[in-house]
Amino acid sequence: MTITSKQQEDIDRARATSSQTLRPTVPAMEELLFQSTAVLDHGFLRVVDYMGDDSSVVQAARVSYGRGTRKTSEDAALIAYLMRHWHSTPFEMCEIKLHVKLPIFVARQWVRHRTASINEYSARYSVLDGEFYIPSPEHLAAQSSTNRQGRDAVLSGDEAQEVLHLLRNDAVRSYEHYGWMLNDGTADQQIDGGRLGLTRELARIGLSLNTYTQWYWKTDLHNLLRFLRLRADSHAQYEIRAYAELMLDIVRQWVPLTHAAFLEHQMHAATFSASALAAIRRMIAGESVNAQNSGLSRREWDDLRSALELSGS
């Protein structure tokens, strides 16, 4: 279980106290607030706070005095225009704060998005919980032979069992040793009275990268969308994508106009190089363009075919 009953009580208490506010308020976000949604086997993600809505983007873009909203269709058109032309500052006017429990190897990818504020649970100051990410069997993919960062066929049978067994055993053993080194009774260990406990900041260095950590993470809508552009993409590692897809759905509920514009103009859009544009022009003019005569590298030609859903090769 990722949330203890004590933690659930804290969450319930927070949800029980509501106030009047003049700030832009999104009913769907109020429904979500504080509640934890499970991600992976022991992780979660909770919206802890938010600021602004679609109208805040419009209001800032217009530097207006009131709410900024006119007709929804006008707002949608303005937001689409801003998205299409890579305007960033109006989308920076909305802010979201999440509480996330995630494996350390996911945290290491996540933290590379620098324009965000993070307060992470400190393993120098406190003792980590004994929770580790173990992939479910359907995610145990083999290394792709064509893509150096990719996954291929799923492992099966004894092979898969052995991988899961090793991952689980190593994590558990390291955690038991962590507890023994600490000798403070906090990590499900007997206290061995006469013995010193190793300092927490050293004891944790033997834990495995799939150990869960947690943090408060806050960013603005523009930087959130840049995160999602990379991490909700099919090239992202499955484990961080699991978080990103949940976050993308939160964006849909929070700022529906921005979400629609983001899908249309970024997630489902394609950028073509000067050479790719030339190839497209020839296709439209009726020419038969293929890998050989396209003037593109094999990789770029494949991307072009995929974006245009061309058959053949």
Next chain:
Amino acid sequence: MTITSKQQEDIDRARATSSQTLRPTVPAMEELLFQSTAVLDHGFLRVVDYMGDDSSVVQAARVSYGRGTRKTSEDAALIAYLMRHWHSTPFEMCEIKLHVKLPIFVARQWVRHRTASINEYSARYSVLDGEFYIPSPEHLAAQSSTNRQGRDAVLSGDEAQEVLHLLRNDAVRSYEHYGWMLNDGTADQQIDGGRLGLTRELARIGLSLNTYTQWYWKTDLHNLLRFLRLRADSHAQYEIRAYAELMLDIVRQWVPLTHAAFLEHQMHAATFSASALAAIRRMIAGESVNAQNSGLSRREWDDLRSALELSGS
């Protein structure tokens, strides 16, 4: 008048719509929301949105599940500890958004604080209002002869009158020419039908630096405090300090524990160099330390004396 009746209507309408929220809410900020407070002769500052309160700082520092607040005294002690040790990320968990009308020369100082989001009124896209900052007579200071950035005695009599006269006349004349160049009737000018209007982006280049502009500005509490540390300081130019002092008072109402810790540990604190510390140790030991035997530069000695409120020289 800095706010038109149409703008006041927009503000009043925004203040008339309130919602229920589970988010941390600060009654004093709800009172302030959207209302404009006058700054300088034609400027204003309005709080347009905010996120978080003192408990949000505590909650993030503890990575806790609920509101994060224990007893106020415990929260105050934790916030003071964080402030004293230059922890920044917990204070980044609160956010504020302001709508500010300010002279361009103030905006040029303000924008040097890079960790903030800005949407400024565009003089390429729209026509600027004919409002200029003219100092009030008591701020017409002479150049300090000892401090190359500072002010000295206030000018008076004919001299002051002449300065004000020149500033006002030049601003008005440039603005009239701006209107004539635009020839679009928007800048209080007759339209001269047969004549082309100069493009807005060029017409504005003759306006003076005391012309007012306006923007939406959003930053987090940590970066706001860094802004205030520099701009609410007595060494800041009076005109930006007028805004900063108002913002410092908003911080007091928004996050009173953080405000108190900020005054105690930053605004009213002093940093002493290794050499200054040595001098202080000698003073405490009863030695008579002066400019000559202090081992400090004249400037640093003066700062030390001032921080310790020492008499003599």
Next chain:
Amino acid sequence: MTITSKQQEDIDRARATSSQTLRPTVPAMEELLFQSTAVLDHGFLRVVDYMGDDSSVVQAARVSYGRGTRKTSEDAALIAYLMRHWHSTPFEMCEIKLHVKLPIFVARQWVRHRTASINEYSARYSVLDGEFYIPSPEHLAAQSSTNRQGRDAVLSGDEAQEVLHLLRNDAVRSYEHYGWMLNDGTADQQIDGGRLGLTRELARIGLSLNTYTQWYWKTDLHNLLRFLRLRADSHAQYEIRAYAELMLDIVRQWVPLTHAAFLEHQMHAATFSASALAAIRRMIAGESVNAQNSGLSRREWDDLRSALELSGS
């Protein structure tokens, strides 16, 4: 004249001192170093320092131990791959520092690129020179009637003369008053002995936005390219574009592989939305697609036609 003979001496002296270094060194940049290139009527731009070259991008992307360069064709392919997939950190590994003299209204656009370091000449501390940007007649465009930020036909005859006359006269008059207010003999003014001088930080507020300022500006290659993507674009205001085009040419000499990839995959590339992609697919399939049946807004349709160089409307 934008550079005084004293300043030219300083530059010549700096160019006379060379050293041995093991760092990546670009002969073309060594040629450029310190020399000022004129921009607009009184502005200039000088390369003051640089770090890295194309091989530094490759070296960082590969986290390699030596220079990182293999064959030029392999490096070019890797750089193109990085550019095409929006990798940013390898391009952050090169750095450039410029000394720029530019009108204040250009500086106000420039400074919105936040990921850069700036040291600007201080008008609180020193007296500004009496130099103003006056457009050359061929840049005196009328406001576009179709694009709210754009320019249209060039003004001519008396109208143009009058605009130039007003801009020049207002700038000169304001500067004369600036000198009178300062009363310190530094701004080409007689000192009026008995009179106090107004503090510099106030005297300058009446100067016009076309007054020149100057600064040291340092940024990394990734952020430089983002600057150029926006400011070397035809939608940028002509005056900042004049600087950006010069900078783009410096990029060409500094990192030719990166420059080529930037043109191919960003400057001359086009991004198509999900709906635009659908329209392109129909065109390639031989369908006749027009503004009406494209499913696109008028604006987006026009952009699509322009990117694909389609005839008709």
Next chain:
Amino acid sequence: MTITSKQQEDIDRARATSSQTLRPTVPAMEELLFQSTAVLDHGFLRVVDYMGDDSSVVQAARVSYGRGTRKTSEDAALIAYLMRHWHSTPFEMCEIKLHVKLPIFVARQWVRHRTASINEYSARYSVLDGEFYIPSPEHLAAQSSTNRQGRDAVLSGDEAQEVLHLLRNDAVRSYEHYGWMLNDGTADQQIDGGRLGLTRELARIGLSLNTYTQWYWKTDLHNLLRFLRLRADSHAQYEIRAYAELMLDIVRQWVPLTHAAFLEHQMHAATFSASALAAIRRMIAGESVNAQNSGLSRREWDDLRSALELSGS
């Protein structure tokens, strides 16, 4: 061994090629360039590139045309002034690039300094080496009973042996399993031909946090000093401090005037709160101030005593 002979060859080759440059060049840095210095048991740190020197700080602060250097004493005074008044932008004008091999748990602390560029060795793309940080016995400290983040007495005898044994065994076992899962012969494993290899991005999640990674890390001098202020401090975890202390020594060789000012005005300086200043004033006035009558919290009183090297308690 942390550097292979192949890597050393790459380094030697890079050191063999020198060029003429007009850029500021620091002989001591040229000596250091590319050479690796050992840190911890398998880590290293190499300077890969640098930009600027002390004169670059001065040049930017003065926005000057030439090298910016006057007399060394004037430069030193200016740099001290800038450091004392927390000016940041002149120090941003120098840049350094390092190649660092470091344990993952150290990398996780390091990366929290956001204003820097990083290219890390990718364990999705490549196979990690089997090198782990094992503390030397004298660093095996017990948890401090008074400071929740601190270390206390060093463990000894069987206890220490057992900790080292566990850390080493767990790391080695996890790495053997990593190799078995990959099944690609790269991690010192026999290839088991008929078996699929698990994708690299998953196989690595069982590795321990003391596994070494490596990266290129680039930052400016201002942000480097902020890193060192925190990480070369005695409160930093020993392992990251080992890197920071080496970096501080590089700063000494690179920009000696800045280094001296940094020690004087930041590393060896102390900041006193408003209340602490009041207590100091009373001490100087001859009053006997102690923990009880100081008006300070116990913790702040202890810090004050320590900064002033007061005896008693």
